[in-house]
Amino acid sequence: MQSPACIRSHHRVNRRLVTMAVAGLLGWLSIPALAAEHVDDAHIEANARTGRDWPSHGLNYQENRFSPLKQIHGGNVDQLGLVWSYKLDSSRGVEATPIVVNGVMYVSAPWSVVHAVDARTGKALWTYDPQVPREMAYKGCCDVVNRGVAVYKGKVFVAAFDGRLIALDAATGRQVWSTDTIDNKNFSYTITGAPRVFKGKVYIGNGGAEYGARGYVTAYDAETGKQVWRFYTVPGDPAQAYESKALEEAAKTWDPAGRYWESGGGGTVWNSLVFDPELDQMYIGVGNGSPWAHRKRSPAGGDNLYLGSIVALDPDTGAYKWHYQETPGDNWDFTSAQDIVQADIRIDGKLRKVLLHAPKNGYFFVIDRQNGKFISARNFVPVNWARGYDAKGRPIMEEAVRVAGKAEIIPGPLGAHNWHSMAYSPQTGLAYIPAQHIPTAMADDPDWTGFNSNMPGQLMSNTGWNTGRVMLEPRSLPFGRLIAWDPVRQKEAWHQKHVSPWNGGTLVTAGDLVFQGTADARLVAYHARSGKKLWDAPMGSGVIAAPVSYELDGRQYVSIAVGWGGAFGLGDRVADFRSPGTVYTFALGGKAPMPERVAYQMNALIGGLKYDPQLVPAGAALYNSNCIACHGYPGVSKGGALPSLTYLPAAMIDNLSSFIINGPATSRGMPDFAGKLSEDDVQKLRAFILAMADAVRPGPQAEKGR
Numbered sequence: 001m002q003s004p005a006c007i008r009s010h011h012r013v014n015r016r017l018v019t020m021a022v023a024g025l026l027g028w029l030s031i032p033a034l035a036a037e038h039v040d041d042a043h044i045e046a047n048a049r050t051g052r053d054w055p056s057h058g059l060n061y062q063e064n065r066f067s068p069l070k071q072i073h074g075g076n077v078d079q080l081g082l083v084w085s086y087k088l089d090s091s092r093g094v095e096a097t098p099i100v101v102n103g104v105m106y107v108s109a110p111w112s113v114v115h116a117v118d119a120r121t122g123k124a125l126w127t128y129d130p131q132v133p134r135e136m137a138y139k140g141c142c143d144v145v146n147r148g149v150a151v152y153k154g155k156v157f158v159a160a161f162d163g164r165l166i167a168l169d170a171a172t173g174r175q176v177w178s179t180d181t182i183d184n185k186n187f188s189y190t191i192t193g194a195p196r197v198f199k200g201k202v203y204i205g206n207g208g209a210e211y212g213a214r215g216y217v218t219a220y221d222a223e224t225g226k227q228v229w230r231f232y233t234v235p236g237d238p239a240q241a242y243e244s245k246a247l248e249e250a251a252k253t254w255d256p257a258g259r260y261w262e263s264g265g266g267g268t269v270w271n272s273l274v275f276d277p278e279l280d281q282m283y284i285g286v287g288n289g290s291p292w293a294h295r296k297r298s299p300a301g302g303d304n305l306y307l308g309s310i311v312a313l314d315p316d317t318g319a320y321k322w323h324y325q326e327t328p329g330d331n332w333d334f335t336s337a338q339d340i341v342q343a344d345i346r347i348d349g350k351l352r353k354v355l356l357h358a359p360k361n362g363y364f365f366v367i368d369r370q371n372g373k374f375i376s377a378r379n380f381v382p383v384n385w386a387r388g389y390d391a392k393g394r395p396i397m398e399e400a401v402r403v404a405g406k407a408e409i410i411p412g413p414l415g416a417h418n419w420h421s422m423a424y425s426p427q428t429g430l431a432y433i434p435a436q437h438i439p440t441a442m443a444d445d446p447d448w449t450g451f452n453s454n455m456p457g458q459l460m461s462n463t464g465w466n467t468g469r470v471m472l473e474p475r476s477l478p479f480g481r482l483i484a485w486d487p488v489r490q491k492e493a494w495h496q497k498h499v500s501p502w503n504g505g506t507l508v509t510a511g512d513l514v515f516q517g518t519a520d521a522r523l524v525a526y527h528a529r530s531g532k533k534l535w536d537a538p539m540g541s542g543v544i545a546a547p548v549s550y551e552l553d554g555r556q557y558v559s560i561a562v563g564w565g566g567a568f569g570l571g572d573r574v575a576d577f578r579s580p581g582t583v584y585t586f587a588l589g590g591k592a593p594m595p596e597r598v599a600y601q602m603n604a605l606i607g608g609l610k611y612d613p614q615l616v617p618a619g620a621a622l623y624n625s626n627c628i629a630c631h632g633y634p635g636v637s638k639g640g641a642l643p644s645l646t647y648l649p650a651a652m653i654d655n656l657s658s659f660i661i662n663g664p665a666t667s668r669g670m671p672d673f674a675g676k677l678s679e680d681d682v683q684k685l686r687a688f689i690l691a692m693a694d695a696v697r698p699g700p701q702a703e704k705g706r
Contacts, residue, residue, distance in 0.1 A: 037170075038102070054101075054549070069549050070509060070510040072558065082537070082584060083557065093145045095145040096108045096148040099151050104118065104170075112146045112158055137161075142207075147194040160191065167222070189206045196275065203315075204220075204273075205284070218230045233267035234266065238261075260297040267288075267289070272338060282315045285359070292469050302329060309336055333360070337359075338418065342356075358380060360417065362380065362381050363379050380492065385397070385410070408475055410476060414440070418567075420503065421546040430485060442472060480498035498520070499518075513527070517539060519569075537586065542574065609650055611691065627645065634646040653686060
């Protein structure tokens with residue numbers, strides 16, 4: 001006969017088994033039902049110690065992309081194999097950091113489409129398409145990308161390309177609320193960045209400084225979508241009251257003679273939004289000026305705050321706390337919107353709370369995150385616009401370069417480091433930077449007349465760009481590098497060369513591994529201390545996004561979302577593959593077959609068509625004003641996410657007007673040039689495209705006008 005204690009124990013076991021069975025059944029019926037309910041500030045902070053989930057954009061509030069997982073390490077990384085892959089049904093750039101919580105991955109694709117996926121198997125759970133109007137693609141400078149979602153208390157938040165901030169039910173993908181974040185429809189605002197959620201609020205900025213937008217960041221109530229506060233980054237019309245004391249002070253650094261408010265001023269917060277729970281403040285990275293040309297928007301000069309700055313705000317009210325400006329009087333599209341990493345590092349024997357930042361301008365900054373005081377800066381790639389920074393944290397300008405047109409700018413507007421995520425390991429004390437140089441030479445445009453100036457030759461002006469600059473022929477060579485950087489010594493520890501710029505973001509792990517995808521279609525693992533290459537796997541196209549790592553059932557996974565595109569990738573590439581956007585997930589001992597890679601489909605260089613050589617110069621100017629940012633330089637580029645026009649079928653070029661005026665490609669994002677280009681304009685474009693094909697044709701050049 002069983003004792004009462006044994007009977008009670010037996011009943012407890014039965015109840016536990018029943019509870020486990022019910023939980024298993026509920027999980028089988030709806031895996032994401034409970035997946036995101038527990039994600040809040042406390043979970044994100046606790047998870048930073050275990051790394052089991054990847055619950056926020058940079059993994060933790062420090063946004064250092066350091067995974068404490070170490071099951072995969074240098075001794076076994078060569079045993080990584082594919083566990084599953086998932087198709088995103090996309091053909092444009094994939095820049096998303098997947099979010100993984102409780103066995104569910106939430107990942108976004110081009111056009112702001114959200115996918116929920118079983119993180120163990122890669123099986124689809126639900127998909128949400130916000131139905132962004134395809135005809136508005138031209139309003140974004142840099143592809144219809146999306147850098148990811150946020151998850152918080154049972155909701156998934158996505159910022160759509162057209163400016164909507166949307167809350168979804170994490171279990172079903174059903175829309176809970178949606179709010180339009182754009183306050184002035186006269187400008188081409190878009191959103192490509194990932195929202196952040198903390199303290200019960202969703203935070204989002206926007207892009208559009210090339211088009212004349214005025215930057216701001218906004219906080220919304222996570223439950224209702226109601227706006228809580230908004231902080232503008234540059235002053236508005238001085239005839240109206242400034243929104244804050246901070247903007248009143250900033251206005252003193254702008255020259256009103258440039259009527260900068262008419263062309264927006266710029267300063268969009270399109271990428272980096274970081275929360276510091278210890279100091280209860282947030283940091284935003286502020287973008288470039290609008291127009292790019294400093295003396296066009298502010299003729300008397302001035303620092304033009306808060307362009308090119310890191311700004312600290314109160315996360316509850318949006319009140320300004322402090323700022324540090326990295327590029328005073330930005331003249332080259334040197335945004336500071338690149339990811340901001342928090343760290344505690346020992347400098348001169350003292351532990352300092354710092355921000356680590358490697359923006360476009362080519363300098364690696366260490367600043368005190370308590371008060372914004374400058375600590376140090378050193379260039380991590382070659383630069384020619386400044387000789388360094390003085391003790392007060394101001395750049396020592398090379399005036400010959402600052403005077404537009406005197407020299408090629410190094411690094412160029414695509415930056416020494418763009419949005420591609422940097423990682424930092426507190427274990428090695430090194431930051432891992434996707435560094436690059438993409439040659440660009442610029443001069444102030446003497447024909448720029450102000451906001452919406454549109455004359456042939458002005459950069460993408462017929463689609464709304466307002467740069468105030470003209471492009472010249474560059475002389476330097478492009479490069480791509482992965483750089484391991486010591487922020488204390490302000491010195492490179494090691495680097496790896498890449499065959500091209502525009503390589504993916506980085507992930508560093510406690511297994512002393514750095515993972516990075518490459519433009520030539522690989523995912524690579526390096527030893528975090530030495531830089532030695534340890535493993536790689538072929539991808540279906542060039543990689544621009546960053547990997548993540550998470551743990552399920554005691555097994556460590558590494559996942560990456562892949563799809564070539566973005567600003568440089570729209571018109572240029574190095575990989576010969578253009579597979580549809582795909583998520584790849586690896587683990588030790590993975591045996592799944594790799595998806596078949598799709599070769600890039602490209603026609604032969606166009607030829608055999610007649611054109612009038614006298615139209616070519618005018619066609620070149622029109623090409624710069626309408627086509628170059630998306631299709632690259634004809635003949636020189638073989639195309640990227642979008643085709644090079646010199647490699648189109650002859651029938652398309654012969655009937656060019658039917659494709660660019662009320663053409664069929666508008667449903668895929670092609671601008672409709674009806675009312676913007678005449679038939680005569682089209683013939684000039686056609687002549688230039690054909691002439692460029694002749695210019696790069698191997699062997700004796702074909703006779704023009706044959």
